[in-house]
Amino acid sequence: MIITQILGTAIAIPGDDIDTDRIVPARFLKEITFEKMGDYLFYDERFNADQSPKDFPLNSVGHLDATILVVGANFGCGSSREHAPQAIKRYGFKAIIGVSFSDIFSGNCQAIGIPCIPASASDVAQITAAISDPPARLSIHLDSQRIQVGSQIWTSALSPARHHAFVTGGWNLKHLLKANAKAIQSVAQRLPYVQNFHDSISPDSTE
């Protein structure tokens, strides 16, 4: 799938170091499919123990149809659970703009076609202001590496190679990895431990 631009309402979730336990609490990880993960997104942030809604951005009326998340630093830190990006995707989000992302989280997002787009802290603050009051539509142009709200434009800090991967559909890596079967085999053959430390110059090699 080719992803060149993403348009929609954006919603800001304030704060740094938002961990994947907050994004999807561990008790919801006991399902063997990702199907219902969208229902569990930020569950304990959105709801009290009695299921009544809390004051949380995802519950705010002006942002119910949001498709882009705007976040702080180190978003998605903690557990490697892909349940977190899956919940974000299945809830309806198509991209995340943030000051920084945990390495595992951004890798997981990329693997399922959700761009995690880094921007400077001051840009994220400006973007947050621009989309918040009143809610405004935001566009992400992956082909030109731009983020836009009205006439305001910011530059995405995602690497050109990553932009290219989304624009060409090359984010979906499995077929690329599989196509290298021969090269994989030759790497396996040169690794001493894969060969159980047999070696042509080793006396063991005659075993």
Place this chain on the structure above:
Amino acid sequence: MAERTLYNHVWNQHTVDLLPNGDTQLFIGLHLVHEVTSPQAFSQLKEQGETVAYPDRTVATVDHIVPTDSIARPFGDAQAEAMLSALHANTHAFGIRFFGLDSGQYGIVHIVGPELGFTQPGMTIVCGDSHTSTHGAFGSLAFGIGTTQIEHVLATQTVALPALKVRQIQVTGSLVPGVSAKDVILKIIQTLGVHGGIGYAYEYAGSVIESMDMDGRMTICNMSIEGGARVGYINPDETTFNYIQGRPFAPTAAHWGKAIEYWTSIRTKPDAVFDDHLVIDGDQLEPMVTWGIHPGQSVGISERLPLPNGDADMLRAYTHMGLQPGAPIAGTPIEVAFIGSCTNARLPDLRAAAAVLKNQRVHDSVRCLVVPGSATIKDQAEAEGLDVVFKAAGADWRSPGCSMCLAMNPDQLVGDERCASSSNRNFIGRQGSATGRTFLMSPAMVATAAIHGCIADCRL
């Protein structure tokens, strides 16, 4: 970029290709699997009619959802039962070695891998679990990955990863008695912050690391991810080799010489170049305790809690934890004490806790749970009589599993209970209650808190 480090050597050795998106396709030497993050990956393979490319290089066990009071099947929790059944069926269908409950060798995946000798220097290791960094203690490059990447590894034995920078962290001097690996890594995370490691591999070095046993090294590498570093590693040495020798899946005597040769060749060279460097004075360290909602929010046991600096995240931490800025951390009451997890549930951790609890009683207001990291460790601990010490003190001696570290089994905090925990994360809701409160510390410190009913210095 870093040069001539172990990271560079092992990364290059395993490189299959440079991909158009900028990632490197890496061959994976060891793939570890548990029940929580793998079922969707196996389902994908089945749907697409694919096979596992190198089934010998994947090893599975069950840890997250296992009850620690009784492992009788079926489990009381139908979802947990379904997860274990799925893992059993998937590993059987794809020809993958599985250490199940009846193997006598199951346990937390990051403890089982090393203790059975699967984890070795110079490997690339992945697992659908962020604490895979643990295996870096052996001089491997070990990465936590997500479920889509698990599918990639199963199908190709490779994964696409971005190259990392390398920061060397030297811990100099020596630790005073009562200060442990846990305190070292909590200090490192406090110093560099919870996102200081984004984009980095951490190489741990210096006299404190060199004189540390493998169990302590695993504790340090385990929590690399809490500092934002997906990978943490330590150069392999005699301590590493001695640990591995003779384990069930270690290289045999006939191949041992070649193994040592490879493991020695990967070490960081004396003229290596790092992207960044940090020195921590090990002589100055004291037991550390987290007070907030991420592992970087910690103080030494003799210190007072920080004063608000206008940071909204700090205010949120104080609101959640119900603590007073400026108050001493010592004396903070606790209701639960948890000794366990992939961070601190190995034999030396249990010995350290037992040494504190011997001839003592767990405080009346505290429930204390001791959960060994694996069935093997449970057996060893019982052979030494540690279980007797724990039970005599009034602690609950359990069967292995991840348990109250993330509370996917029945071991959970209730309401706003405060827990002294030897685990790795103090995130809001982490231990099973949205209002629960976690204080991370070493096993000896947890045991001390259990006796006093409040946080206290294990050296006094």
